[in-house]
Amino acid sequence: MDMSQILVALLAAPLAAALAMAALPSKSVPRTAFVALHVASLAAVCAAGTMLVVSVFTGLEVYALGEWFHVDRLAALFVALIAVIGTCTGVYSIPYVRHDVEEGRLDPSQVKQYYAFFSLFLFSMLLTVASNNIIMMWVSVELTTLSTVFLVGVYGTKLALEAAWKYIIVCTAGVAFGLFGTLLVYANAADIMADAHQAVFWTAILPYAGQMDHGLMMIAFVFAAIGFGTKAGLFPMHTWLPDAHSEAPSPVSGLLSGVLLKCAILVVLRFFILASLCVGPAFPQVVMMILGVLSVCYAALMVYRQSDVKRKLAYSSCENVGLIAVCFGIGGPIGIAAGLIHCIGHGLVKSLMFCLSGNVMMKYGTRDLGVIRGVVRVAPVTGALLAAGCLAIAGFPPFALFVSEMGFVLGGVAAGQVAVVVIVVAALVVVIMAFAHVITGSVLGEAPAGVERGDVSPLALAPEVVLLALIVWMGVAMPGPLAASIGDATGIVLQQDMQDFAHDGWFVEISGVFAGGAEGVRS
């Protein structure tokens, strides 16, 4: 089958599912119908996504609807992320929502709302990573905000509504900045290019980026970094993140933290590439570095302070996104590759942790870490997974984040940014302390009296096991095609052929670290 048709199917499936669920009345149709539609949507996304990603990894570049959609190696990484994490959190949603309806936290009529917006959310994220039209990129980022507002506020409590309001106001206002940056780029491109109608397409602008006005591009990049950085959760625009990610249902939090922040980072990357071609890599790197370092330091301290488990995880997302930004700020092949690996690794780890926090909430009924103790005694499998997840987040080997954080350190030293590396490592140590505290305080220890022993249903554990397996796989021996694609994606970001780095001894050594073997990264 033609890959562009697969791409269109990938986008159309969750949208169709969402519209179908919206059309069905919630009163008369049984809940299982919505669950069935939800599973169908997940299956379609998973299947189409896998086919697309495999074909792109093996060398194809897919266009669809003229030049409106374009999936290259860079976008394929994110499509894979959306498909995998979307499926896992989607499957996890089923027992979680069932439990919430039994507890009374959710109305039966809200089940339809949840599943419909879930599919719409998947659609909007796929639209963001696949779109080639820069205006549509902005529209789809807005759409992600609009489709998740009701998910964040689905519980209808005062705190949930407050979090939803803060989310929508800060994100739409922030993304409006991104729009201004996009318009500046578009106007500049329309002036230079022969056919102004082509100026909307990122792939069409790329060859002309070197001729654009420097001042305009610098302003545009700063606006885009601030605007889409708001959506990514960079300091100081992150204020909505802890509230929204903690008040949302756990699977949605996992999807928000794990995937949505990375989609926003991808959009920033697209502008980063244009700016690097126009004014040279120094200026965009400095901007990303500043935002990243501030995010990491502030968020690391806040992670330590939190006693609400989901807020802790949310601040940890801020910190990791900051780390990704610092990696891109360091630049060069190692920095960029480390950033991309961290995107994927953190997506997997954070969705794992949020799903586990959902399990903990199902057992204990609270998010307060002071009350949550002895998880491994109450729910052994969850406890073991939680301990592994905390170690994974803290960046221990053999988990995926160790690879990217080592890559960051080595890349930073190679680029001469030793001071930045020292500061960020100090912040990472604070994060390690915080999550070690979670293990000793919450996973181990005496279980409180009123909590029922026995683990949650297998359906609520299976996605986490899958995610953990993927994390370990990535950390121990990254699969060859994945490593190669990360190499090629790095090449896209740097707009250079990765062959250029084959002779660089430093790079070959370090890329051996990434792939668990010297032959890992194909040049």
Place this chain on the structure above:
Amino acid sequence: MLDFSLVNVLGACLIITSMAVVLARTGRVSAQLYALQSAVLVALLVALGAVTGSTELYMWSVSAFVTKVLLVPGILLFTLRKVGDSAEVDLAPKLSPMKCVGLVAVEVFVCFVAVSGIDLPTAAAVKPTLAVALAHFFIGLTCIVIQRSIFKQIFGYCLMENGSHVALALLAPQAPELVEVGIATDAIFAVIILAVMVCRIARTTHTLDADDLAELKG
């Protein structure tokens, strides 16, 4: 008279009406002033279209008229009616009127300084209005930050959208309508969802005071 100075004059009127929207006491008056501000925006688009000779701008002004002058104030006035008595809508902003005006003046000046560094052929004659468009972002942001009533924070977002519309019209008058329609549709959906959230919050918590809705901290 029909040259870029008309565009600049309309740009200044835009600033004045935006300031009025920020300072208005009641939500109802804010909505009406926003309709007026959007009408000035439509006039600016028409003037720009006449000056640059771009037919797309006439189409844009029609769609801007429908969405910004009719739809958005209509949605907001409907929201006011739905909220009704369940919560207090008209709360005084956190900053006194003088400081608002002073802040707006400073923002316009700073944006003008920022814009004078841009060197774009289409923008040479209309730099003051480009500064006005950029200033609208910060005026909208100011509105969001200083307003205590979350209903009035919606106007801040609408002002930011107006700013980007004017910027697009100034910088790329030849752009296809699809671009402008896409942005306008998205803005309408955002306003609708903001309005729905305001209704839900008013119904559930019986307050629209942003200070009351600040329990999640730290």
Place this chain on the structure above:
Amino acid sequence: MIEFTVAVIQVLLLVLLAPLASGVARKIRAKMHTRQGTSIFQDYYDLAKLWRRCEVQPGGAGLVSRAMPPVFLGTMVIVAAGLPLIARACPVPLLGDVITVLYLMALPRFMFSLAALDSAGSYTAVGGVRELLLGVLVEPALILTLMVLALACGSTNLGVMADSVASLVAYPPVAVVVAGVAFACACYVEMGKLPFDVAEAEQELQEGPLAEFSGPSLAMLKLGMSVKQLVVASLFVAVFLPFGAASVATPLGLAVGLALFVAKLAAVLLVAAVIENAVMRVRYQFLGRYTWFVFGLAALSFVFLVIGI
């Protein structure tokens, strides 16, 4: 020669019409409060009566109290002579400079407050201090708006400014319009009408500085205060609404200019009278809010000027 005549006509016009203007304002207030009110010529009768009375001064009052009423009235008369009211040029160019006018308008306020302190009465002193407070708060706005207009028109001479505005040459236009609005608000504050009559608070039990004066001094002071209101209003009309004033000094043009000036002035005073009767006096602690808002408007017009809109 013709300029001298014009100056004299302006002075006579303003001085003779001042009591009539305040009488009409009082009548409007009465009608708005659904009372009958006194005759509109009451102020003339009052002035005539006061002139015949003998003068009494408090014990400690010195030269300042004796000199203040003539200085007050005289300064206002001099300012009136220099404004481009009827024609688009100043009858006395020396007096037509905006800086001179601002200083000349500050002088009576200064003397007023000094005399209030001179009489050593507690209520009069309070009134004098409040007058100074009002001056400090409103003068920045006045100065800034006039400076904006001067920059827009390219000269500090009031006649040249009036000419530029009348022939629509003043650039940039929106800055001039916003400056006009700010100047109108500042003039209203300067006129000392409600809600800003903090110094000479007529409705309070004990009056302000006017309480210590009697006889001809009081007559001059009352006349001077009425003339001041007219002069401030005329300043606004002359500079920002100069349409219709004579551009060439022909007798017909001057007559038309005179008639139009009287009409414009009457319209401005009518609006002021309606506003003043709809509000109550602001507490002097909150004066700052209103005056700072006016200053904010003036600052905005300055920003527009700098930007070039």
